[in-house]
Amino acid sequence: MALGEKIRAEGTPVLVVDSGDLFFMARVKVDPEKAFAKARLIGRAYRRMGAAAVNVGDLDLLRGLDFLHQETSQGLPLVSANLLDPSSRAPLFDPYVIQKVSGIKIAFFGLLSPNFQPEIADAIQKTVGERIFIKDPVETAREILLKLRDKVDMIALLSDLGSFRDRELVKAVPGIHFVFGGHEGLGLAQPNREGNTYMFQSYAKGMYVGKLRLVIKNPGLPFQDESRLSRLQEQIHNLDRHLQALEKQQASQPSQEVAQRIQWTHQQKAKLKEQLMQFSGAQSQGNHFLWTLVALNPSLREDEDTKGWIKETGIDQD
Amino acid sequence: MYEKSFQYGRGMRYIASILIVLLAVTLCLFQKAEGGPAGITLIHTSNVTGHLFPCPS
Numbered sequence: 248m249a250l251g252e253k254i255r256a257e258g259t260p261v262l263v264v265d266s267g268d269l270f271f272m273a274r275v276k277v278d279p280e281k282a283f284a285k286a287r288l289i290g291r292a293y294r295r296m297g298a299a300a301v302n303v304g305d306l307d308l309l310r311g312l313d314f315l316h317q318e319t320s321q322g323l324p325l326v327s328a329n330l331l332d333p334s335s336r337a338p339l340f341d342p343y344v345i346q347k348v349s350g351i352k353i354a355f356f357g358l359l360s361p362n363f364q365p366e367i368a369d370a371i372q373k374t375v376g377e378r379i380f381i382k383d384p385v386e387t388a389r390e391i392l393l394k395l396r397d398k399v400d401m402i403a404l405l406s407d408l409g410s411f412r413d414r415e416l417v418k419a420v421p422g423i424h425f426v427f428g429g430h431e432g433l434g435l436a437q438p439n440r441e442g443n444t445y446m447f448q449s450y451a452k453g454m455y456v457g458k459l460r461l462v463i464k465n466p467g468l469p470f471q472d473e474s475r476l477s478r479l480q481e482q483i484h485n486l487d488r489h490l491q492a493l494e495k496q497q498a499s500q501p502s503q504e505v506a507q508r509i510q511w512t513h514q515q516k517a518k519l520k521e522q523l524m525q526f527s528g529a530q531s532q533g534n535h536f537l538w539t540l541v542a543l544n545p546s547l548r549e550d551e552d553t554k555g556w557i558k559e560t561g562i563d564q565d
Numbered sequence: 566m567y568e569k570s571f572q573y574g575r576g577m578r579y580i581a582s583i584l585i586v587l588l589a590v591t592l593c594l595f596q597k598a599e600g601g602p603a604g605i606t607l608i609h610t611s612n613v614t615g616h617l618f619p620c621p622s
Contacts, residue, residue, distance in 0.1 A: 254606050263608045272614040285615045306614060349603035403607075429611030451612035459607040534602075557617055565616050 251296055259460075260348045263296045264355060266429035266449075267304025267407030270314070273367055282310065284560050290318045292553050300344045302357030302405035303327040304429065309367060311374045312339065326357035326405065329387040333380040342391060345399055351463055352399040356391050358384045358416075359407040360430070384408055388420040396422065400466035403427060410439070410448060417441040424470065425459070438538050443469040445536070453543055460537045471530045473537040479523045486516045 254261050270286035293301060303325055307315060319325050319340060328342035343356035361381040363371055388404070395402055401424045406413050409430040417423060423444050432451030439446040449457035461470075490512050497505045557563075 251608055254608075259604050259606045261606045261608060263610075265613070266609065266611040268612045268614055269610075270613075270615055272616075282615060285617055288617060289613065289615065304612075348605050351603050351605065353605075425607075427607075427609045427611070432612040447609060449609045449611050451614065452616040453610070453613050453618070457607075457609035457611075459609065461603075461605045461607070463603040463605065562617060565618055 254458075262299040262346055262348060262353070263293070264299055264403070264405055264427055265293065265301040266405045266427045267302040267357065267359060268306040268429060269293070269301060269304065271306050271309045273306060273309075273364070279310070281562065283314065285562060285565075286310070286314060288553075288556055288560060288562075290321070290323050291556060292550075294322050295550070295553065298324060299346050300324050300326050300355035300357070300405060302407055302429075303330055303340060303359060304407035305359055305363050305367065305371065308371050308375050308379070312378055315340070326355060327359060328356045328391050329358050329361075329382040329384055331380045331382055333378070336380065336382075339379065343395065345395075349463075351401065351466055353401045353403060354395045354399040355403050355405055356388075356395070357405045357407075358387060360384065360409065360412060384412065385416055385419050388416055388423070392420060392422050400463075401425075406430070410446070413446050414439065414441055417444045417446065427457070434540055435538075436540060437474065438472065440472075445470065445472070445538075447538060449540060455540045455542055458539045458541050460539075461534070462536070463534045464532070465534065468533040471526065471533060471535040473530070473535050476523070476526060476530065479519055479526065483516060483519050483523065486512055486519065490516070 251261050251263055270289055271282055301323060303315060315325055324344050325340045326342065326344055327340045328338065330339050331337060332339055340357075343354050345352055345354045347353075359381065361383070392402065402422065403425045404413075404416075404423050404427070406416075406426055406428045407430045408416065408428070410428055410433060413426050413428045417426060418441055421442050421444070426444060426446040428446055428448050429451075431448075433448045434450035434455060435446070435448040447457050447459065449455055490509065493505055493509045493512065497509060
């Protein structure tokens with residue numbers, strides 16, 4: 248919450264999104280009263296942060312649909328495009344939300360996997376088995392993109408599919424700008440890329456949040472990863488140091504092998520320099536982003552109201 | 566001769582200042598039409614799984 252406020256204070260609009268598995272943990276043998284109390288607090292905190300979209304993950308289904316519908320009615324923007332009513336095949340939550348920020352329309356849609364992890368499959372079956380139908384994510388994504396393509400400038404997927412399925416989906420359904428993934432609780436310091444789609448992961452249990460800073464000049468153009476510039480500069484710098492060492496070696500003990508290595512390193516450096524020039528040109532004309540994982544360490548100021556809500560419930564540890 | 570060139574100089578300065586004002590107005594209008602790049606920050610969380618207190622990272 249403090250991080251969002253800090254960025255907003257800098258004058259940049261902030262959108263908070265969650266890719267699912269927000270409320271409940273996989274361990275089923277937890278005091279249900281405590282689990283609901285914590286889930287309600289989390290829902291309240293996300294509403295206070297003004298969350299733009301929260302995807303429904305498989306773990307969120309562990310304690311039934313009623314709690315999730317209550318959260319929706321209180322203003323939490325839960326989304327899921329492939330969680331459907333089994334008889335009407337109508338979505339149980341909004342399939343997507345559209346946010347307009349700085350003149351840019353961004354759609355967030357949510358997906359979850361039809362294949363539950365074995366340890367929770369029975370529990371989900373017991374609580375919501377008869378009340379849900381999970382449609383194929385790829386088919387759903389295709390339909391959603393057809394619907395949204397002309398309505399918005401950018402499309403983002405909040406995914407509880409897992410990184411492998413995210414990649415498969417993006418290959419099968421091009422046109423998604425960003426995938427904010429979860430499910431396995433992995434973190435990615437550098438985004439995965441498939442075509443013009445970038446995929447992000449932000450770890451689990453509130454250890455980190457992912458921060459994606461976007462600079463949009465023309466939403467129709469592909470995005471460039473700003474961190475690639477610094478990585479290229481670093482690679483060139485490393486090659487320079489390597490060259491210096493090789494040239495020193497060649498000066499003291501000349502050999503054919505070292506001469507070849509010097510030549511090869513020069514070629515590598517020239518290639519990287521060309522990439523750097525191309526990248527700098529593309530970045531100055533097009534859209535770019537910078538992705539960072541921010542550790543939620545104690546130095547970040549806590550929101551006093553939220554602290555008060557937690558205190559009221561008497562919960563002092565997870 | 567001096568008076569003529571003085572007048573000529575004044576005229577040039579007058580024209581130059583009009584041109585500068587026109588240029589500034591055009592630049593302002595162009596910038597407004599073009600618009601600067603949009604900046605947006607997204608904060609992403611995942612798999613919070615009911616944790617109220619962040620785990621040590």
